[in-house]
Amino acid sequence: MDKRTLIGYALIFVVVVGWMLWQQSESQEEAKKAQERKSLSDTTAVTNDRIPGTDSVDGEIKLEPLKPADVIAAEDTNKYVNLYGNKFAPFAEGEENIITIENDVMRARISSKGGAVKTWTLKKFKKWDGDPSQLIWNDAGEVYLTFTTFEGHRIDSRELYFDFKSDFGNKIEISGSDTAVFEMRLDVAPGKSIIRTYKFYGDKYAFDTDVIMEKMDDIIPPNRGYNIVWSDGVKYQEGSSVDESTEGYAVAQLNGSVAELNADQDEPVESKETGIIDYIGIKTKYFGAAIIPQPWQNFDGTADLYGWKKAVRDNGVVERYSISLRVPFNQSTDKKSFSIYIGPLDYDIVKPYGIQAMVNLGWKYGIRQISEYFMLPILTFIHKFVPNYGISIIIFSIIMKFLLYPLTIQQMKSAQKMQLLAPEMTKLREKYKDDNAKQQQAIMGLYSEYGINPVGGCLPMLLQMPILIALWQLLRASIDLRQAPFIWWIQDLSVPDKLIDFGFPILGLTHISGLALAMGITMFFQQKLTITDPRQKTLIYMMPVMFTLMFSYFPSGLNLYYFMFNLLSIGQQLYINKYSSNRPTLETLKQSPKKEGWLQKKMREAQQMAESQGKSIPGKYNTGGNYDNNIKKNKPQNKKGGKR
Numbered sequence: 001m002d003k004r005t006l007i008g009y010a011l012i013f014v015v016v017v018g019w020m021l022w023q024q025s026e027s028q029e030e031a032k033k034a035q036e037r038k039s040l041s042d043t044t045a046v047t048n049d050r051i052p053g054t055d056s057v058d059g060e061i062k063l064e065p066l067k068p069a070d071v072i073a074a075e076d077t078n079k080y081v082n083l084y085g086n087k088f089a090p091f092a093e094g095e096e097n098i099i100t101i102e103n104d105v106m107r108a109r110i111s112s113k114g115g116a117v118k119t120w121t122l123k124k125f126k127k128w129d130g131d132p133s134q135l136i137w138n139d140a141g142e143v144y145l146t147f148t149t150f151e152g153h154r155i156d157s158r159e160l161y162f163d164f165k166s167d168f169g170n171k172i173e174i175s176g177s178d179t180a181v182f183e184m185r186l187d188v189a190p191g192k193s194i195i196r197t198y199k200f201y202g203d204k205y206a207f208d209t210d211v212i213m214e215k216m217d218d219i220i221p222p223n224r225g226y227n228i229v230w231s232d233g234v235k236y237q238e239g240s241s242v243d244e245s246t247e248g249y250a251v252a253q254l255n256g257s258v259a260e261l262n263a264d265q266d267e268p269v270e271s272k273e274t275g276i277i278d279y280i281g282i283k284t285k286y287f288g289a290a291i292i293p294q295p296w297q298n299f300d301g302t303a304d305l306y307g308w309k310k311a312v313r314d315n316g317v318v319e320r321y322s323i324s325l326r327v328p329f330n331q332s333t334d335k336k337s338f339s340i341y342i343g344p345l346d347y348d349i350v351k352p353y354g355i356q357a358m359v360n361l362g363w364k365y366g367i368r369q370i371s372e373y374f375m376l377p378i379l380t381f382i383h384k385f386v387p388n389y390g391i392s393i394i395i396f397s398i399i400m401k402f403l404l405y406p407l408t409i410q411q412m413k414s415a416q417k418m419q420l421l422a423p424e425m426t427k428l429r430e431k432y433k434d435d436n437a438k439q440q441q442a443i444m445g446l447y448s449e450y451g452i453n454p455v456g457g458c459l460p461m462l463l464q465m466p467i468l469i470a471l472w473q474l475l476r477a478s479i480d481l482r483q484a485p486f487i488w489w490i491q492d493l494s495v496p497d498k499l500i501d502f503g504f505p506i507l508g509l510t511h512i513s514g515l516a517l518a519m520g521i522t523m524f525f526q527q528k529l530t531i532t533d534p535r536q537k538t539l540i541y542m543m544p545v546m547f548t549l550m551f552s553y554f555p556s557g558l559n560l561y562y563f564m565f566n567l568l569s570i571g572q573q574l575y576i577n578k579y580s581s582n583r584p585t586l587e588t589l590k591q592s593p594k595k596e597g598w599l600q601k602k603m604r605e606a607q608q609m610a611e612s613q614g615k616s617i618p619g620k621y622n623t624g625g626n627y628d629n630n631i632k633k634n635k636p637q638n639k640k641g642g643k644r
Helices: 003-048 069-091 241-246 347-353 368-385 389-403 405-431 436-450 458-477 514-530 534-551 556-578 586-591 598-612 630-634
Strands: 054-057 060-063 098-102 106-111 117-126 132-134 144-148 154-156 163-165 171-173 179-189 192-201 206-214 226-230 249-254 257-261 269-283 287-294 300-312 316-327 334-344 500-506 509-512
Touching (some): 117 334, 206 226, 241 316, 249 316, 257 269, 257 300, 389 556, 514 556
Parallel strands (some): 098 171
Antiparallel strands (some): 054 060, 098 106, 106 117, 144 154, 163 179, 192 206
16 A cells, blocks of 8 residues: 555545544534523523513512403503504404314314414324324414505414304314315405315315405505415424434425525525415425415415524424415405415325425436436335335345446456456566556556456446435435334334444444444445455455444435345355356456557547657557557566566
């Protein structure tokens, strides 16, 4: 191993250790900040938490005199008028009714305060701790209206009591193809109303809602209109908030083009999107919500997206997002329709709504197409016959190995040729160990003599990269793997499997993943079979260690795939090296027709250019494309001047 290689490995080691130490330091610092914020919040809460109707001066509690009921009512009325104006103040007090809707896949609670969705619980999914998955984070509810009146009062519909009208009572149970329709009304004045209608389906995660502005043009400016809002993100469902936040963002699709807003930095972020809006949405790793104007691609307007990040306990991070559509209305009775999807980001479920871009299947160009139209259908097809997703992934890896055979076989044959040439190269390195230029010339001559392209194995490897990236994204984003068991200690293929849990971080590592360890071991044996250059011997040991550490935080489904793929590659390489009837020898390589490779061609052209300028470079080629082996000219002569 030469000096430069040694320095390179040392730098890699320093970077890896440094990264781990930095991660540990960042986590501790984040926890410290979170604790400080919590302490400040607690202090503020205590300071503001006093008994209503009392005041304290110098520690002495003074009781305020009781007020007559009519005085209190008058004060409240004035307060509401100041807050909401004369038109909406009468609706600031009332009795809240909750209507419960239950179908095959979810259970929802809708409030008469603004017609907001208070809770949305999924029947077929559970949180990481086993509790039912409930996706509404804001206690006041979501999918509500905001607007500003001519009097200048900003109204949030969740602060107003609507009249609830339904033929079903306060509890609706539907199934299959059943539907249920009800409405919420705010009769502001005779002939002037805000009406929200709801249509639920027996087997869907979505409902349809209409917003009707009935002659409200002299109360709400029609050109400003109203906003339909989701203000506080989707409630987290996974054990690792950090991992869930990496896939959390807001999205707006305009005429097929997707714009994303990611609040992964310390400062809040916002954006405004204007055009033909297909939908706006917010998502976490596996769940999301979307507001979809109806009819499809018939809403020409503006969407506002806003996001912010905050630290939570146990070094966690949560990203919250707010989305809204600005909806103008005309001066007479106006009706706008929307579909609201709240549920799992399962590709087959969300595709009928046109919101499949919310399933993160990789980069838009070159990667997503592979995972969406090629890998996902194959994995889904296998799972139809094999209920265990772990076994499905094993079968999937075998199929991928077969499909990638034309690429991997070239890579392996190249490695086999390099292995045959290794003893000859070792001799040349020893022979010219004090002259690097001659050593390189000699090695290039050897490649030319045996018709070997030294980078012949790189191109197949590069061609596989988009496929491997697409696969990585598919197995990471697929909700099918969420809480899917495999065997023994592997009970969730969407999260890292913890064979050994330290309970505390050691250089940033809190556990050892069994499948990551198995993947690292197979990588070691695979490299033992392919790396022949003694200068790269350290690589055989360092790379598996580094990848094992990195992959310890990857989903176990992904590690299972790479473990199987490596295992199959080892078997394939062993077969080629020891049992294949077409195993090459140095003699057959020497006699085989020589084809000038890209690298050789470029070196020859460089040599020709240098010669035209009266210079020479190492690795000289003649214009006939054959390597002009300087070794022959520089070979040591015996004392009699003959060749040894």
